[in-house]
Amino acid sequence: MNIERLFIDNFRNLKTQTIDFSNGLNVLCGKNAQGKTNTLEAIYLATIGRSPRTRKDSEMIAFFNPALTLESKLEFCHQDVKHSISFKIKGSQKQIFVDDFKLDKLSDVIGNFGSVYFDPNTIELIHGGPSNRRKFMDIINCQISKNYLKALQNFQHILEQRNALLKTDGDTKNQMQIWDDQVAKYGTYIYEARKTFCSKLLPVAKRIHKSLSQGEEFELDYISFLENENTEDCYKKSLKETYDKDKLLGYTSFGIQNDDFVVKINGKDARRTGSYGQIRTVALSLKLAEHELLKDEYGDFPVLLVDDILSSLDEDRRQKLVEYISQFQCILTCNEFLEDIPCQKFLVEDGVIEKL
Numbered sequence: 001m002n003i004e005r006l007f008i009d010n011f012r013n014l015k016t017q018t019i020d021f022s023n024g025l026n027v028l029c030g031k032n033a034q035g036k037t038n039t040l041e042a043i044y045l046a047t048i049g050r051s052p053r054t055r056k057d058s059e060m061i062a063f064f065n066p067a068l069t070l071e072s073k074l075e076f077c078h079q080d081v082k083h084s085i086s087f088k089i090k091g092s093q094k095q096i097f098v099d100d101f102k103l104d105k106l107s108d109v110i111g112n113f114g115s116v117y118f119d120p121n122t123i124e125l126i127h128g129g130p131s132n133r134r135k136f137m138d139i140i141n142c143q144i145s146k147n148y149l150k151a152l153q154n155f156q157h158i159l160e161q162r163n164a165l166l167k168t169d170g171d172t173k174n175q176m177q178i179w180d181d182q183v184a185k186y187g188t189y190i191y192e193a194r195k196t197f198c199s200k201l202l203p204v205a206k207r208i209h210k211s212l213s214q215g216e217e218f219e220l221d222y223i224s225f226l227e228n229e230n231t232e233d234c235y236k237k238s239l240k241e242t243y244d245k246d247k248l249l250g251y252t253s254f255g256i257q258n259d260d261f262v263v264k265i266n267g268k269d270a271r272r273t274g275s276y277g278q279i280r281t282v283a284l285s286l287k288l289a290e291h292e293l294l295k296d297e298y299g300d301f302p303v304l305l306v307d308d309i310l311s312s313l314d315e316d317r318r319q320k321l322v323e324y325i326s327q328f329q330c331i332l333t334c335n336e337f338l339e340d341i342p343c344q345k346f347l348v349e350d351g352v353i354e355k356l
């Protein structure tokens, strides 16, 4: 699938404009604070219904816009058919239109157009806490399966209810059963799906990582509280067993909300012993593996949105990465144009994106 055109109106510092992209590598170049990251954010927003940078949608509306409106509209081609997605904000209202039909639920936009976004913060996928890695697994699985999205929404909602009950005074043991059953049902489903996902991700990430890193060995292990006890009954039993502890803590200590995965490079935990460059390459390999796995779901490669990554890689790794991403539609930002690499160039200056 390829983005053909982006229309933006009142989006951060970007002027109201239409940008036509090419199918291969598109390079957005400009000085700091001109609107490069904002452009990628506008694209990502329309593909998944949320910003990669902020949870506060109002932050994206251009300053001094009294009407408090914003629009980001993508026109794209998928299997020779043209489609559009438009994300709009009007005051406190958010709306998404797919092919000009308004969606009932914002999350229904997921699955229409695939994009994979990475920026310097992607390193948190390895460096950061487990929630970064769970989010990575969840966002991909939500794109792969509507049932996963539903299970995750239900799980989060029910876990909140269970935690609220744990926080109330007095013994609530007898009222727990109903929540425990539901937590175990959806939790087991999520566990199974994440485990299957990791087993699919591993060989792909391993291959990509090998080519980006000159042959380092890559391994990935999914770590779950449910390890070797992957049935609903064991989940329920464990919730019962941890009730007293949970009541003291005021939250649910056992379950898939604590899951994680570990990446090893040449047999060693990358998070603990990897160099900065190695960790960055691992994070990139995971994102590029995501890109390849999503191809199977969409029937076509998603677009790659790559923000400000190149300057932090050495010449060799940079060259390998650019060769790799040039095979697909990619929108990449940088401070200097890349020499000797065929691409469509854009100059970004004061919120205006000019095709060169």
Ligand SMILES: Nc1ncnc2c1ncn2[C@@H]1O[C@H](COP(=O)(O)OP(=O)(O)O)[C@@H](O)[C@H]1O
Residues within 6 Å of the ligand: 011, 012, 013, 014, 030, 031, 032, 033, 034, 035, 036, 037, 038, 039, 059, 060, 061, 062, 063, 348
């Ligand atoms: N809601 C907003 N309205 C207007 N300008 C904004 C808004 N949010 C951020 N900006 C400005 O957008 C500018 C460009 O940001 P960005 O796209 O991150 O730059 P870069 O080209 O370095 O990637 C910054 O100067 C920032 O102050």
Ligand SMILES: [Mg+2]
Residues within 6 Å of the ligand: 033, 036, 037, 038, 307, 308
């Ligand atoms: Mg930027």
